[in-house]
Amino acid sequence: MPAFPHSTSSTTTAIAVPPALSLPVIETGFPRQLHPYWPRLQENTRSWLLRQRLMSADKVAEHADGLCYTDLMAGYYIGASEEVLQAIADYSAWFFIWDDRHDRDIVHHRPAAWRRLRFRLHRAVGAPKEQLRHPDPLVAAFADSVLRLYAFLGPRWNARFERHFHAVIEAYDQEFRNRAQGVVPTVEDYLELRRLTFAHHIWTDLLEPSAGCELPDAVRKHPAYRRAALLSQEFAAWYNDLCSLPKEIAGDEVHNLGISLIHHQGLTIEEAIKDVRRRVEECISEFLVAERELLRFADTLADGSAAGRELSFAVKTIVANMRNWFSAVYWFHHESGRYRVDSWDDRSTPPYVDNEAGGEK
Incomplete structure (x- = not known):
């Protein structure tokens, strides 16, 4: 079935x-x-990519x-407010391009x-x-993008984001x-x-400015x-590993759950795909249980005070x-040209990347 009854890009039709x-x-x-805000988000991020010279x-x-x-x-x-979503979307586009630069440098x-x-990124964050x-x-x-994200909540959230991103950089290293x-x-x-490397903490941190609320440690923890x-x-x-396995095998990657299962547990490609899929499906069923538990906890936060009601709502x-992350991720992998490796002229070289090092020949 299609992700939407209408297209979300000029080329998207019902996805098989x-x-x-x-x-x-x-x-x-x-x-x-x-x-x-999505149509303007797309337009504004496209303009931002050009203005920042991230893509030709x-x-x-x-x-x-x-x-x-x-x-x-x-x-x-x-x-999320339009301003918050725009900052997140620009940061996300940057993150994908950074991931591509990292790959090309390797x-x-x-x-x-x-x-x-x-x-440089350690200094910039x-x-x-x-x-x-x-x-x-x-x-x-x-x-x-980071300076814009730092404007929404406060110094404690900013320090947490900074700490989490330093760890992401080192994981990429x-x-x-x-x-x-x-x-x-x-x-x-x-x-x-x-x-x-998937920046679990970062995407979770960004749920807070989206909700307009910095959560207390007693909630986050x-x-x-x-x-x-x-x-x-x-x-x-x-699920990203499941979808990108052909692309990453073609590019001589070593970082994919399927590749680790093949290399260290002697699984065939078919067996590795089945194992990763099983883990993905277990995440869904376990989330449904965790979701109910978290909603019950949210109810307890509404203690009759205005602050409690606001926190519970957030x-x-x-x-x-x-x-929403489940459906957004799922359909992204079937709509995005990032995973259409069979359509590339060279299966190991994405057509949307710049092979130059930044500012260096």
Whole structure:
């Protein structure tokens, strides 16, 4: 069935999901929503990519809409103000482009370029104002998006985001070293690393400005909240692995749950796909249990005070968006040109990437 009764990009029609990737429970039980700001979000992010020089004009024209990066965010952070959603969408588009630069630096054996970028990003997340005019567009655009995100809540949230992103950078560095050395992590090591390279904490952090509320630690650290948040992110990471396995095998990747299962547990490709799919399906069923527990907890926060009612409402909004993440991720993988590896001229080289190191020949 189609994700929407109408197209969300100029090229999207009813999507035929391959049987190996089809999840009927998502298609029927997790109705997809789309933020009403989406058409302008797409247009504004496209303009931002050009203004920040993150993609060339011809690549923006040919690929930006079809990559569906704004669709993903517009299907997740429902209820966010337009300003918040725009900042998140621009940051998300940047994140995908950073991921591509990281990949190209590995493929083209550019450890020095990656090392420079790594340290520049560490500086930028801590002091974004100082990096707004950095000559590397990837650094300047990151500083721009982070500075906007830092305006919505307060210093405690900002410090948490900064701490979480420092960890993401270091996880990307570990992935760089693993791939450069041909090291396939064990399943356990991979799952731990994946929670960082997929930025589980970052996307969960961004649920708070979307709801217009910085959650107290007693809520964020409550077992029901942590469990629901983790399951929504694990689903996304593992479903991504399921969908991107052909692309990553073609690109000599070593970071994919399926690849770790093949390498360390002796599974065939078919067996690995079945195992990853089982984990994905378990995430869905376990989330449904965790969702009910978190909603019950949210009810207890409404203690009769205005602050309690507001906090309870914010948590329920966040729970609804955790649920939205399942459908947004699912349909993104079948709409986005990022995963249509069979249509690429070179299965190991995405047509939307720039193979140059940032500002360096």
